[in-house]
Amino acid sequence: xxxxxVVADTSGLLVxxxxxxxxxxxxxxxxxxxxxxxxxxxxxxxxxxxxSRRFGRRGFRTLLADxxxxxxxxxxxxxxxxxxxxxxxxxxxxxxxxxxxxxxxRVAERLGTNRVLTFDHRDFRVLRAGRRPxxxxxxxx
Numbered sequence: 280x281x282x283x284x285v286v287a288d289t290s291g292l293l294v295x296x297x298x299x300x301x302x303x304x305x306x307x308x309x310x311x312x313x314x315x316x317x318x319x320x321x322x323x324x325x326x327x328x329x330x331s332r333r334f335g336r337r338g339f340r341t342l343l344a345d346x347x348x349x350x351x352x353x354x355x356x357x358x359x360x361x362x363x364x365x366x367x368x369x370x371x372x373x374x375x376x377x378x379x380x381x382x383x384x385r386v387a388e389r390l391g392t393n394r395v396l397t398f399d400h401r402d403f404r405v406l407r408a409g410r411r412p413x414x415x416x417x418x419x420x
Contacts, residue, residue, distance in 0.1 A: 284392040285309075285416060286318045287351070288383050288403065289326045291396030296331075296338035305417045306396065316352040317396065322382040324353065360385045367406075376402055384408060 287295075294300045295310060310317050324346075331339035346353050356364070360382075367381045383395060384406050393408040396416045403413045 283394055284315060284318050284387075284390045285313055285394045285396055286320065286354075286383050286387045286390065286392060287323060288395055288397035288399055289323050289330065289379055290398040291416070292319070292323065292327055292342065293330065293334070294398060295396075296342060297334070302398070302417065309396065309416050309420060316350060318352045318354050318386060318390065319346065320379070320382045320386045321353065321355045322379040326377075326379040354386050354390070356382045356385065360389065363388065371406060374402060374405055376406065380406065387413070 291306060294302050294306045297303055324342075327342070328339055342351075345351055363385050364378075364381045367384055368376070371381075380399070380402050383397075383403075387393060387395060387408040393411040394414045394416060395403055397403050397413075398418075400415060400418065403415055406413065
């Protein structure tokens with residue numbers, strides 16, 4: 280794949296962690312083919328932690344260890360990002376996006392990419408990184 284960053288949404292990481300999911304191998308193939316580590320926004324990690332209480336904590340523990348080892352890149356949301364996130368919140372209020380989704384958009388904008396690992400087509404087909412539509416992976420691969 281190209282060297283442009285790919286930002287992970289919670290749904291994409293859930294599939295990556297679930298070896299039994301029908302799309303797991305496809306997602307894994309995309310992640311291992313990247314020229315740089317998959318970018319995980321901090322709020323996505325928090326949302327995934329909350330959801331992992333339902334599907335099992337071991338996968339989340341593995342993700343943390345992989346982050347520590349450099350397999351993925353943890354990207355924080357900075358205080359300087361908040362005006363842009365609030366603007367996104369207002370622009371897309373009818374969609375009612377959650378904070379983690381807005382963080383994905385903002386991190387993508389900051390990194391200059393429009394590629395997102397996600398299965399959340401409802402939101403990410405509407406949300407934009409600047410003026411560019413997102414390339415949703417694996418759907419648009």
